[in-house]
Amino acid sequence: MAERIGEVIQVYTTRFLAQSDNLSAPPHFGSFVKVESQSIPVYGIVYNVYEASIDPNRRAMAYGIEREALFKHQPQIAEFLKVEFEAAVIGFNDAGHIRTYLPPFPPRIHSFVYPCDRQEVLDLTEDLEFIRSVNVLPGLPVEELVAASIRLIYAERGNDRAFLIRAGQEIAQLLKDEYEKARSIIRRISDGR
């Protein structure tokens, strides 16, 4: 299994919050992650990544020095920072079968978060249900998120144009009453962008 990238620190049925292990390598926006919890891997799509002070009462301060140089000279500053990311739950693994709907229970806090491997990404996105899942969650930057993840899968599938067209059609179908929204996503995923 790939190296872990974080640990779950807050959960809901539809989303979870995790703290990143590595300050310098946060997960990509729109990438697919999984949480191993109670022997059911739960899959999510990263929709928000942020870096903040570990003390909610103390904000980070500007020092006027390049980040690399600052950490070299005052390594304790890094200790006061954390990277957290939020992911929307889009499916789970049911005894070897990937299900693209919500699991019966959310992952538990302190479970570890791993990036999905290539095969998992392919299986998870084959039916394109994840677009529907993220579209219904409130407060998500749906247009950017869907476009980012489709670009990612497109690359993962070796620039499979048939997939891109299928994804575009799925978006057009799902958002047929919100033509402008569909149009902006389609513009973001079309070739050469």
Next chain:
Amino acid sequence: MGDKLKKIGTIISGSLLSGLEAKLAEDVNVEGISVGRLIVVDGKNNKFFCLLKDVSLEATNEDILLSPPNDDFAKLVHAGVNTFYKLSIQPMLITAQDPTEDDRPRPSTTVPPHFSPVCEATEEDVSLIFGSPGIINPEIGSPIFMDVPVCLNLERFCKRSNAIFGKSGSGKSVLARMVLGYLVKSDMAINLIFDMHGEYGWSATSESTGIDDPSLKQLLGGKIAIFTVDSDSPLYRRIRPDYDVQIPYSAIEIADLELAASELGLTQAGIETMYRLADKWKEDKWLARFLDMDTDELSAAVEELKVNDQALGKLHRCLARLKRLPFIRKEVADDTVERIMNEIQAGRHIVFQFGRYNSMLAYILVANILTRRLHRLYVDKTDSARADGIEGPKPLIVTIEEAHKFLDPQVARQTTFGTIAREMRKYNMVLLLIDQRPSGIDDEILSQVGTRIVGELGDERDINAVLTGLPNQGTLKVLINNLEPRQFLLTGFALPMPVVIDAKDYGQFCQEISPGSGVIIDEIERRKAMDDLTVKVFGDDEIIFD
């Protein structure tokens, strides 16, 4: 052949009355779908044979129409989702999915369920509907975009008056020649063809190539008798007509002259004067006597009849035009109608030609006089045959060109042609109308027409007239509007459903119909079969005599 059902869409809505609507499948190019195609909808238990009547562009959302997708990718992904094509199709016939022998397609009385697949008709479907070619079911073309025979059921064709309409250049004469040729060949009925433009005799000049194509006499030889009013015409230098026709003045009735009133320049007053003359001088004598009069005799007649001298003078001048038609004579050697009857009873078909006298006047007079007398004869013979319980005279199809001259609403009620069209097959006589101006024909007559063969028509009024009395007029109108030269819409009694065809190639028709080629091919086939039999019985060892 083979089952190459190609799904082109899915039924989404519609009704039997207004037609069905289908969504075009996303992988089908809309530009390859054209109106007039035969379509099959695969229902659960039944197959529905339909006609494609319209294709339209549709969108699920107004917004996409206001800001259309501007790159190819966007167009591609919206296609079939936000934008789609709708096919309007008219169900016509229905048949069971696995038809048995006596399961003929019948008119559709219901609709297929939602989301039934819509396919293009296969060759098997077409032959299931239109039957396979034969002598009484000849192939006259193929559905547009298909290479399968569409056959005309001549048995049904002969039972009603029929019509071939189309503007000049639409190919109606060539098609008419084919239909007549097959009718002659099948002997389902005797044909009497009034050939105004000399196209149904020995040969006819092809409009496209300018070469003389063989026509009925050349193709069918002894089955055809040519009658002509102009035996001196250069037309007959090579091939003599069978009969020379002369018409006596006594055979011309006032009603005939009335029909040709506009050609003769007759006024209403002139017609009334003719009736006075006929009353005074006997019905069959007055015309010859009147035309022989000089000026003095005319003024005497004015005194005698108490008519306006100017009116009588004008009438005399008008009727004098008849003198210029040399086939109208005072005395004639024998009776043309009797001869025609004899030929009909002998089973020969008659082409009546006009040679150089192909003016409307000569045509109307001759066609009307002969048909009227034939009709009287037919009525008598049929009635007496009925009384005696024997078979009546042979069924007769009278083909007239420029049919609107005889059947225009003002005269249709009085002319023999109007009577024949209305009484249908009662007296074994029906019409085949050939016309380029169907709007000039009386509605009542049009609604009696059994089978209509419609080519390209320009005028809206003509198109409406052609459709008089037909169901699904909207659909058929679209089809007529889209016809090209040599394409025809066939609809009516002799066909199970309307269909648009590309007319059969004339050369192919000639090959098929001429007795020569057929006989030779038949003979070759027969000898081959005999040889095979000999080999089977005796072996194919060479026999050596020493």
